[in-house]
Amino acid sequence: MKFTQDISSGQNVIRAYSKGHISINGIAFEESLIITPATIIEQWRPQRFEDLCEDDFAAAVALEPQLVILGTGDRHAFPHPSLLRLLVERGIGLESMSTAAACRTYNILVSEGRQVAAALIIR
Numbered sequence: 001m002k003f004t005q006d007i008s009s010g011q012n013v014i015r016a017y018s019k020g021h022i023s024i025n026g027i028a029f030e031e032s033l034i035i036t037p038a039t040i041i042e043q044w045r046p047q048r049f050e051d052l053c054e055d056d057f058a059a060a061v062a063l064e065p066q067l068v069i070l071g072t073g074d075r076h077a078f079p080h081p082s083l084l085r086l087l088v089e090r091g092i093g094l095e096s097m098s099t100a101a102a103c104r105t106y107n108i109l110v111s112e113g114r115q116v117a118a119a120l121i122i123r
Contacts (some may be wrong), residue, residue, distance in 0.1 A: 011037040011110055014017050017073065017103040020123055029122065034060050036117045037110050047123055054083045060117045063085045067093040067109070071102030071120035 013034050016023040021030055023099065024040060034041040041059050046052045049072045060068045068087060076098045087094050097105065099120050106118040 001046050007123075013110065014103045014107055014118075016099055022103065022120065022122055029031075032121045032123070034063070034117055034119045036063050036065060036115075039063060042117060044121075046121055049077050049079075049121055052057070052079055052083060053082055054085055057086045058082070060119050061090055061092060064115070065092060065117040066115040067095065067117070069102045069105055069109075069116060069118045070094060070096045071099030071118060071122075072096055073099055073121045073123065076101070094118065 012024055014022060014024055014035070015026065021028060022033070023029075024035060024122065029042065032047055032110065034044050034045040035090075044056070046056050057068070072079075076096065078096050079094075084094060095102075095105070099122060102118050102120055106116060109116040
């Protein structure tokens with residue numbers, strides 16, 4: 001899936017997504033990552049939704065977003081509430097969806113100027 005929305009330069013924008021691959025500002029990524037308009041954290045630990053643990057959200061929380069979008073892979077899945085303690089304690093919202101939907105949603109929220117982080121499981 002290729003995206004064409006134009007967002008202000010200097011921000012991290014997802015340009016394309018397909019299973020196992022995300023293109024951000026022309027750079028290809030093949031492992032899970034966290035992205036904000038200003039930051040990319042490569043090699044985020046969970047490679048599958050089933051690998052997700054509470055500590056995996058610490059890197060996203062440290063970026064102080066208003067909202068974290070969790071891309072769960074090919075299928076939409078909900079993380080167990082016990083995994084969300086760090087987000088809840090800091091008043092950070094979480095939306096869980098397939099990674100394809102998370103990529104689209106991230107770009108829309110960035111274009112609106114929102115403080116958003118997308119934690120994306122690519123495989």
